[in-house]
Amino acid sequence: MNIFSFHQASDVASAIALKHSSPSTRYLGGGTNLVDLMRETIEHPDTLVDVSHLSSTIEQGPDGRLSIGAGVKNTALAANDIVRAQFPLLSRAILAGASAQIRNVATVGGNILQRTRCRYFYDNAARCNKRESGAGCDALEGFNRYHAILGASQSCVATHPSDMCVALAALDAEVVLDGPEGQRRMALRDLHRLPGDRPDIETELKPNELITSVEIPSHSFGQRAVYRKVRDRASYAFALVSVAAMLDVDEAGTVRDVRVALGGVAHKPWRALTLEGRLKGEKATAENFRAAAEAELADAVGLRDNMFKIELVKRTIVAVLEELKGEKA
Structure with a gap:
């Protein structure tokens, strides 16, 4: 590991100023990720610049919108x-990741920006x-069981791990986001x-x-949520x-609304917008779930070791939506 200096920022403005002072400065x-990369001489x-203490609150506004500081563990x-009562999807996803020891230290902002x-x-x-x-990319012809099937290129087939x-x-x-040009936000x-x-x-930083911080709007059907993680070992x-x-399914069995995102399949968390568009207004049946999953994965491309992922994604989507359909409103 190279020699480096360490600063604890007193506020957001001072953190940005310190980062601006050198192109090789890191927040x-x-x-849990950056120190590993430094130890492995990748970074x-x-x-x-320590920013872990700058924003560590969780607050809910009168409209139900949840604001989560980037420094929250x-x-x-x-x-x-x-979070557990109104946004259970988030709680379940976090608990499916890493180990308890890592979750005790890792921050929201760091989790978002972790590298492959x-x-x-x-x-x-x-x-x-x-x-x-x-x-070049040695993963293309190497061991690529864990690699991308959506949105990849000949330059990179890595996946986002969060x-x-x-x-x-x-x-x-x-x-x-806050920076030298002021504050902005993006999806x-x-x-x-x-x-x-x-x-x-x-x-796009x-x-x-x-x-x-991260902000989440209130969802009327947010309590009917499932996070399912398929992996080689249980933890x-x-x-x-x-x-x-x-x-969200109405009394007649028609899909009023649906949200689906996929992990382990692309360079980024993959929002299944094609699937959602296919399902809204349709009957909540296994056949329609499968057809929507097929449409979402139409452009998927497998590698030597991960062709199985394409079918695995489709079956997992159907199983999750079938589980949600069976839940009481």
Whole structure:
């Protein structure tokens, strides 16, 4: 690990100013990803700016909108009474991720901005366009069981590892950003980029911008939610496939509204907008769920080791929506 300096920012403005002072400065939340990357010599910051304490509140407005500080620990968010009662999808997704020890330290902002766990990204001896633009991608012909089937390119087939972000994408969450040009917000599902020919550019963040909070609108059917994570072992494993879903069905059995997001399948949390559009106004049947899943996965492309994911995603979507259909309103 290289020598670096450490600063604890006193407020958001000072954090942005410190970050602006050097291009190799990094914001530090819980450090559960960044410190690993430094230890593996993937990241080489000369300065760390600790922002973990700047925004650590969870507040709900009169309209039901939930504001979550970027410094809130994952454990605290999952255990929050409002989150558990009104946004159970988020709580369940967080508890499906990592280990209790990591959740106790990891922050919301850091979780959103964590980098891929692709083994070739972590291996300095391997070719990786995400680590070094133009180097090539050894995952294309290597061990790619965990890699992307949607939105990938010949430059990169890595997946985003977060469970929490999949739930946030389904919940229509927005991220609130602060930077040298002032404050702005964007939908979380628009924050992460698909790889194209520049997988090293991972988000739509402007230089030196800082995530200060995440906001989630109230959903009338938000309590009818399922997060299902399919993985190789029961705990402390990244998703082969995950599905975050909410479903609202009327008395006649017709889908009034639906939200579905997928994890483990793309460079970003994948909001299943095609599926949602196909299902709204249709009968909530297994046949329609399957047809909508087929439409969503129409452009999926498997690799040598992960072709099975395409069918696995479809079956998991159908199983989750069938489970939700059976829940009482």
